[in-house]
Amino acid sequence: MKKNAKIKLMEVCGTHTMAIARAGLKEVLPPSIELISGPGCPVCVIAQEDIDRAVEIAKIKDVIMVTFGDMMRVPGTKNSLEGVKRLGADVRVVYSCLDALNIACDNHDKKIVFMGIGFETTSPTVAATIKEAKGRKVKNFFVLSGFKLIFPALRALCESKKVRVDGFICPGHVSVITGSAPYEKIASRYKKSCVITGFDEVDVIKGIKSLVNQIKNHQHKVEIAYKRAVRKEGNTKARRVLTSVFAVSDSTWRGLGVIKKSGLKLKKEFREFCAEKKFKVNLPKPTKVKACACGEVLQGIKRPRDCKLFKKRCTPQNPVGPCMVSSEGTCAAYYKYGR
Numbered sequence: 001m002k003k004n005a006k007i008k009l010m011e012v013c014g015t016h017t018m019a020i021a022r023a024g025l026k027e028v029l030p031p032s033i034e035l036i037s038g039p040g041c042p043v044c045v046i047a048q049e050d051i052d053r054a055v056e057i058a059k060i061k062d063v064i065m066v067t068f069g070d071m072m073r074v075p076g077t078k079n080s081l082e083g084v085k086r087l088g089a090d091v092r093v094v095y096s097c098l099d100a101l102n103i104a105c106d107n108h109d110k111k112i113v114f115m116g117i118g119f120e121t122t123s124p125t126v127a128a129t130i131k132e133a134k135g136r137k138v139k140n141f142f143v144l145s146g147f148k149l150i151f152p153a154l155r156a157l158c159e160s161k162k163v164r165v166d167g168f169i170c171p172g173h174v175s176v177i178t179g180s181a182p183y184e185k186i187a188s189r190y191k192k193s194c195v196i197t198g199f200d201e202v203d204v205i206k207g208i209k210s211l212v213n214q215i216k217n218h219q220h221k222v223e224i225a226y227k228r229a230v231r232k233e234g235n236t237k238a239r240r241v242l243t244s245v246f247a248v249s250d251s252t253w254r255g256l257g258v259i260k261k262s263g264l265k266l267k268k269e270f271r272e273f274c275a276e277k278k279f280k281v282n283l284p285k286p287t288k289v290k291a292c293a294c295g296e297v298l299q300g301i302k303r304p305r306d307c308k309l310f311k312k313r314c315t316p317q318n319p320v321g322p323c324m325v326s327s328e329g330t331c332a333a334y335y336k337y338g339r
Helices: 014-023 048-058 069-073 081-086 097-106 123-135 150-159 172-178 183-190 201-216 236-245 268-273 294-298 330-337
Strands: 007-011 033-037 063-067 090-093 111-118 141-147 167-170 193-196 222-224 246-253 257-266
Touching: 007 014, 007 201, 014 172, 014 201, 014 330, 033 201, 048 063, 048 081, 048 111, 048 141, 063 069, 063 097, 069 081, 069 090, 081 090, 097 111, 097 123, 097 141, 111 123, 123 141, 123 236, 123 268, 141 257, 141 268, 150 172, 150 183, 150 257, 167 172, 167 183, 167 201, 172 236, 183 193, 183 222, 193 201, 236 246, 257 268, 294 330
Parallel strands: 007 033, 007 167, 063 090, 063 111, 111 141, 167 193, 193 222
Antiparallel strands: 246 257
């Protein structure tokens, strides 16, 4: 790192993005430290074709599409789940995959499809629900997998020629499951300082201080500043449940493209629950709104205010891209708390 160069730190968790914006931390840090947001919001990184597939499946007769609330308004090529719901499709919001399984048990004449998204935090609970469905021999329950793994994305950012990051504010939620060990490869191979921290202002400030100290001392290691929740080994039981149901696969990330071994697909013994295999649908050719900068925002290349649509055509009431839809999206954070 060059002397007097600005230190760039990236938070890779949507909850951190919101916490930083809400507290106004970017405004009180010295000019020598810059915080940028990364692809840490699972709603924001979902590929447009995945939304299109969910929309098309939701339109099938006798299908009940269920998903998390933030997914309803993410725009696909031609429509959103909220849009097809207004046209008569049965689309429901749930708080967990188990809620979807219960809907399946209460509606034997319907096919229930759970549109699942999330990182290592969410996917183990879905895996446990799928095992429950298999044990109970539920035949009308299916999962459309939009699950991602965060570490391949971090590697992609480190290898990108467009992104310059000196250190990562690592996600507390994910790290509860994964532990700190996977970050050690990021720190040693790419010479990036890493600190796992919590979500209140004091947690984040402590994390920033630790990163700055590492970088100034030319250190590249992994620190846990969230020891009340994160252990080095993580939650081994949750990981065992996850790997018993899902296998690693290539996956498309909005803004980052296809990242190898960054997604999850159902293993052969659980393939009966795979919505993509069950429902063959024709997808429209994805088209991107050219002026939308969500892809660049997710890589930290642009800030929301650099987007020509921000606060103009694109607002929380009329979102053009997923970064404005999600309650943890960078554009939504800038819109709500921007100063």
